[in-house]
Amino acid sequence: xxxxxxxxxxxxxxxxxLEVVTYAKKLGRDVIAVTTGSADDSTLSVLGEYxxxxxxxxxxxxxxxxxxxTRVIATAVEATGSDTVIFSHDLVAKTVxxxxxVRLKAGLISGAIDIPSGDTIKVNVFxxxxxxxxxxxxxxxxxxxxxxxxxxxxxxxACSVEDFDGEAGKATIKVLGTxxxxxxxxxxxxxxxxxxxxxxxxxxxxGIVEDLAKSLGAATACSRPVADxxxxxxxxxxxxxxxxxRPNLYIAAGIxxxxxxxxxxNGSKVIVVINTDPEAPFFKAxxxxxxxxxxxxxxxxxxxxxxxxxxx
Numbered sequence: 001x002x003x004x005x006x007x008x009x010x011x012x013x014x015x016x017x018l019e020v021v022t023y024a025k026k027l028g029r030d031v032i033a034v035t036t037g038s039a040d041d042s043t044l045s046v047l048g049e050y051x052x053x054x055x056x057x058x059x060x061x062x063x064x065x066x067x068x069x070t071r072v073i074a075t076a077v078e079a080t081g082s083d084t085v086i087f088s089h090d091l092v093a094k095t096v097x098x099x100x101x102v103r104l105k106a107g108l109i110s111g112a113i114d115i116p117s118g119d120t121i122k123v124n125v126f127x128x129x130x131x132x133x134x135x136x137x138x139x140x141x142x143x144x145x146x147x148x149x150x151x152x153x154x155x156x157x158a159c160s161v162e163d164f165d166g167e168a169g170k171a172t173i174k175v176l177g178t179x180x181x182x183x184x185x186x187x188x189x190x191x192x193x194x195x196x197x198x199x200x201x202x203x204x205x206x207g208i209v210e211d212l213a214k215s216l217g218a219a220t221a222c223s224r225p226v227a228d229x230x231x232x233x234x235x236x237x238x239x240x241x242x243x244x245x246r247p248n249l250y251i252a253a254g255i256x257x258x259x260x261x262x263x264x265x266n267g268s269k270v271i272v273v274i275n276t277d278p279e280a281p282f283f284k285a286x287x288x289x290x291x292x293x294x295x296x297x298x299x300x301x302x303x304x305x306x307x308x309x310x311x312x
Contacts, residue, residue: 002030004082006073007047007055008092009039010064015189016088018050018152023145024086025051025153026115034076034164036061036069041161048159050152056080056164065171066095072166074103077140079164089144090188097142106140113149128244128267146267147188148246185219187238192218193247193268195238196226199254199275199294203231208298209253215305221245223255239264251301253294257282274298 003024007017024031033047033055044055056079058072069092077085085100087093089111101108113131114122124146125132187193194213200206206220213220220236227237238245239261246267253274255261262285265271273286274297283289290297 001084002032002053002080002082003027003084003086004073004076004080005031005033005052005086006069006092006096007033007035007044008064008088008090009035009037009044009057012039013043013046014088014186015152016090016147017047019147019150020086020088020145021047021050021052022153023115023150024084027084032056032076032080032082034058034073034166036072036166036168038062044161045158048156049154051156052159054159055161056166057161058164058166058168061166061168061171063171063173063175064092064095065173066092066099068168068171069096070099070103072168073100075166076164077104083140085140085142087142087144089146093144097144101142104140104142105138106142107136107138108142108144109134109136110144112143112145116143124267128263146246148191148248148267185217187219187221187236187243187245190219190245191248192216193221193238193245193249194218194251194253195221195223195255195265196253196294197223197255198225200226200231205295206232208295208302212251212298212302212305215302215309216249218249218251219247223261252282253298255282256280257285 005020005024030053031051033052036058047055056076061068087097097108109121111124112121120133120135123132123134194209196209221238222232222236224237224239226232227234240263244264248269250265250268251272257280270287272288273282274290274294276293278291
């Protein structure tokens, strides 16, 4: 038996794609990646360095039409004899994996955070407030892996890339336009994130957040009220109703820490909170807390990071 991994290569090979290939390799079987679109062979062959034995690509599918993708992956499962399908837990997985589960009569485990132990898989539950162990009883299973749950690991070499007819059928969705988030680091894949809330008092003050993020090589984020009033774009909104993230470091300045915000960030490895209010709820969830003014603390942190990098 082999493990099939779906890779969204629309914007190249992302870190989350490398994570799911590494995850599949750790299952101890051959790994076959399947993708769609127009990515070139040299880009896709890199997946071999992370554990893929080969890549199948259906170039006839050029959008994220969930029905087309479901048919392509189901056809790949039949062609390869795979009994396990791995996704990254992103928007595509949330629309395709349930459809595929019904089509294949396969158990679906969403939000896995660890390698399976036998037929049991550890997952995040209650918006990251607890862990659950899910047992799979079906012959086939589908797993979506939360981004940043493990580090990509190399060790292989470039693999072959084969054109593949996934019998996708016609697309039922017409894309009228695409708006891509600004910034070099997509939030779900960022290992370092600097975020701020209404404590910044206005969009004109966001420079101190961006300066710290730039010095760290981090992505920027914000609380929901900040996005709702138009200070920052909505794709930077992290929380239960925004983007859920799991960075290695999350720095939050001027955010009180409402439960809805915590639900989207409490998977972070280390949380640093900066707030003038010592009673801010966020301090209870923080690994490190600074009671201070963000307008003083953030520039000081930026200078400290620059000095550290200059001397190391």
